[in-house]
Amino acid sequence: MNDSVELLVNGLPVSVPTGATVATAVAVAGVSRFRKSVFGQPRSPVCGMGVCMECRVTINGKMQSRSCQTICEPGMEVCTDA
């Protein structure tokens, strides 16, 4: 098993340790806005445990995916609500 996983965040390549969550990958990519609220506010993870729903991003085309509950896989394509 490799020590790191390579994936794309908003089209940019990111490398994270094996076992890291997609939320980590977004943070490592330097993106602080995971999603845009109803009135356009920037939001990012709060609870870290899949309850607050602020960490939602699009993963491999699947929207509204909770990034803090998803383990990074090689080649994943993650898009935040820019």
Added chain:
Amino acid sequence: MRDESFTFDIVITGAGPAGIAAACAAAESGQHVALLDATPWLGGQVWRAEQLHPSEPNAQKWLAKLYGTRVTVMDQTNVIAFPKEKVLLAEHPSGPREIHWSKLILATGARELFLPFPGWTLPGVVGPAGLHVMAKHGWPVAGKQIVVAGTGPLLLVASAGIKKYGAEFLMIAEQAPRDKVTPFFRHVMRQPACAAKIPEIKQMLSSVSHRCGVWPVRADGQDRVERVTLTDGTQNWTLACDMLACSFHLVPNVELAMALGCELDAGFVQVDQRLQTSIPDVFCAGEPTGIGGSDCALVDGQVAGYCASDQVSKADACMEERASWQRFRHDMAATFTLRDEIKHLATDDTLLCRCEDVSLGRVRQHGSWRSAKLETRCGMGACQGRICGAASHVLFDQGMESVRPPLMPARVGALANAAVTD
């Protein structure tokens, strides 16, 4: 999607300490036991990432015990409904799962209590336990300047954990007064089960400012938190920071219990001596019956696991230990009560519902949670009232009164299958 059907004697929802202990105990009977968890991990919140990076001896011991049993472990299995008696419907990446049970043990743990204050929705404002879990999964905290605030033992335990990843703490601000907090921790330090954590907390406190009777007033910043203002009621401090880790202790995850119709008592699941709820053959262990921490949850889990599998004499052997943890539960609740100022930090403009962007002012105009929900959509968004509902209970003494399936966001296919099932 394929849909699958399973049958077990005993099903346990939640693979944290309580669930793992319940599974191990129930498995001693030789009956078929299933342990479900919504996440891809075992250990719940408090033992998160122990499979990746072992660090807690107790977690390692119980995980090893679990692996030595014949318990069926189902991760990424998210309970979304109870379509029929003794049947639950869960979502799994491979498709919906219909799971039949004779006895059910709810071990759904707790979540942090978030209360609104100006700036609480800014990126970088997180829960302390949440940040600890995030750091375990690689969230960059090394060199970050963090203010910790709120209430409860979590502030110290989580901070000590996060510090190992290189975070710098500017202040840990506990809202409870020192004359309550100090005796509690002195008492805690005498419990052997808590002793393991104490040295690392003491070491952290030797270099981090820990204040009592101090609470957050506001967080400010452009697109993320850049500074936090705290007060002791007399003077204010504004600290420039990268993150604010703030929560006000824990609230029990009682959604599955509510969906089943279990009676609650002051927001917790009501259980008898055998940890059976008001619904026959449904048991509950750990935090949903009272916030007590992981060691308390382990005892609860064993009692529930033994009782659900008709090994009552083994359960009786745990009763004295359970009684001692009940006292700890009461002490903790009494120490970290919220001061009145905490309930008045938010202004009318502060958002209460984060999912639907509903301000506190709009919600306050309504006489009841139900009316506010119907008119403003507060509590109807993605989190289904888990965050704003818990806050509302503190601010207004009313909040989520009922839950509806799907209990968590689910794919249409999973629900369609449920409708077709006979």
